[in-house]
Amino acid sequence: MDQDIFVVIEHLRGQIADVSYVMLAGARQLTQDTGGKVMAVLLGHNAQGLANSLAADGVLYIDHPALAEFNSDAYQIALASMIKERSPRLVIFGHSSIGMDIASGLSAKLGIPVVNSCRTFTADGKFVSQICGGKIMAEGDLPTPTALITMVPGGYKSEQGQSTQSATMTAASTPALDGIRIRLKQYIEPDTSDLDIARETMLVSVGRGIQNKDNIELANELAEALGCAVSASRPVVDQGWMPTTRLVGKSGKRVKPKIYLALGISGAPEHVEGMSDSQVIIAVNTDPNAPIYNIARYGTTVDMFDLLPVLTDKIKQAR
Ligand SMILES: Cc1cc2nc3c(=O)[nH]c(=O)nc-3n(C[C@H](O)[C@H](O)[C@H](O)COP(=O)(O)OP(=O)(O)OC[C@H]3O[C@@H](n4cnc5c(N)ncnc54)[C@H](O)[C@@H]3O)c2cc1C
Structure with a gap:
């Protein structure tokens, strides 16, 4: 052997x-x-x-x-x-x-x-x-x-x-590859009308912790203050709160920004697959045992709804 x-x-x-x-x-x-x-x-x-x-x-x-x-x-x-x-x-x-x-x-x-x-x-x-x-x-x-x-x-x-x-x-020796039961019918290209999150240098990313579509505005305001884009985990996209073009992970985009701010994202393997190469990962998650903390360089267990308005204000002032 x-x-x-x-x-x-x-x-x-x-x-x-x-x-x-x-x-x-x-x-x-x-x-x-x-x-x-x-x-x-x-x-x-x-x-x-x-x-x-x-x-x-x-x-x-x-x-x-x-x-x-x-x-x-x-x-x-x-x-x-x-x-x-x-x-x-x-x-x-x-x-x-x-x-x-x-x-x-x-x-x-x-x-x-x-x-x-x-x-x-x-x-x-x-x-x-x-x-x-x-x-x-x-x-x-x-x-x-x-x-x-x-x-x-x-x-x-x-x-x-x-x-x-x-x-x-x-x-290597090639076996008989006839009688294949699976056939590719069509290759569907991803939608390119939105911005390409894979090219962004900073991302504010929202997960299920954001609770509903209206709350995404809080992330949008922070991203606007920072001058960056908003991405999302799968539940957010599955609920139709954000388009699939913003999905990070196994079934979405692989991103490598300098800063990845994960808001209410647990850090499931399928999500991590798409963002673990970010230079600095910052996690905001109320659960101290959330797996996102295994890969985050910085993090806080503060409730994001307490943090986001204050953080956005501070950044606006600093700018
Ligand atoms: C084949 C397959 C492919 C998949 N592909 C992808 C993919 O491409 N991308 C992807 O993301 N997922 C993908 N998934 C789904 C993945 O397994 C997880 O279910 C998903 O990533 C979980 O998303 P989440 O972290 O937003 O939600 P959750 O796991 O529900 O986490 C929400 C987090 O928010 C925190 N939270 C709640 N309220 C607050 C608050 N007020 N303040 C701060 N934190 C809070 C909670 O503590 C929790 O950790 C895939 C799954 C499968 C099976």
């Missing part, structure tokens, strides 16, 4: 997802402690150029037209063949819609256990997973001989998984 760790690179439309670099960084830490190589696994069609930025000991790739777009069925067939042939110690996926789709299917197909929502690895090779929406961190032994992992961002910086030196590319 090999000690190598496979990291399945998540990419869409020629863009590598940030979580891929986080996974490479996590895998690197683990191999430093337990041995083996970090092998990036790149599935696609004419996508080998994407390998240039990956901090891996090697890149295993399969190039096939059936892998030109993400296709869970095709990915599972390709990965099942690779895992059977090479018996890696671990196969890591992003804890994303794509990663969860492949990992759960592969787990059932191959009878290999899957560890979900892994955030970090310990020096003695254990996994640390965030469960119950990030409220509890669970530590455990990695199943043997092979385990599948889905990894949430936040435990490692994505820069740690990036490199300017290309790793050696090896073509």
Whole structure:
């Protein structure tokens, strides 16, 4: 059995997802402690150029037209063949819609256990997973001989998984990729009529704690005083209080502002995935045990409805 760790690179439309670099960084830490190589696994069609930025000991790739777009069925067939042939110690996926789709299917197909929502690895090779929406961190032994992992961002910086030196590319054997049951019908481009929160340098972000649509005005006033935009967590968008273009997280935008002010946001993994790379995270949350405090540099448990009018006034005065 090999000690190598496979990291399945998540990419869409020629863009590598940030979580891929986080996974490479996590895998690197683990191999430093337990041995083996970090092998990036790149599935696609004419996508080998994407390998240039990956901090891996090697890149295993399969190039096939059936892998030109993400296709869970095709990915599972390709990965099942690779895992059977090479018996890696671990196969890591992003804890994303794509990663969860492949990992759960592969787990059932191959009878290999899957560890979900892994955030970090310990020096003695254990996994640390965030469960119950990030409220509890669970530590455990990695199943043997092979385990599948889905990894949430936040435990490692994505820069740690990036490199300017290309790793050696090896073509893995391509299994028969016919009889695929899933077919891409249409790719829906996101709405670009609103501002792009991914480009903003400061964001005031509102969560369910804001309670109703009218209260969003408090966040708007603060953002106006600061000269920045307002973004939101999913419940706010699901309620129709703000447009989907302002959604931060797994199903929304990935943002990297200098300052991210989270108002009444608990810090669920799906939200954190989209904002953990912010330079400074400031949390306003009345619950001192809210997971947002695991990643916030500054925070207060003051009620936001007491804080917001005062803060907005102070900023207006200072300006
Ligand atoms: C497949 C999938 C994809 C998802 N994608 C996303 C995504 O892209 N983005 C996303 O955000 N979520 C996403 N979610 C939902 C996610 O799991 C959480 O449910 C969501 O992020 C919670 O939003 P929240 O923090 O605003 O609400 P809550 O978790 O309800 O937190 C509200 C917080 O407000 C605090 N609060 C309440 N009142 C006050 C007050 N007066 N002052 C200060 N603090 C207060 C509370 O203490 C609480 O911590 C997804 C879920 C799934 C399953």
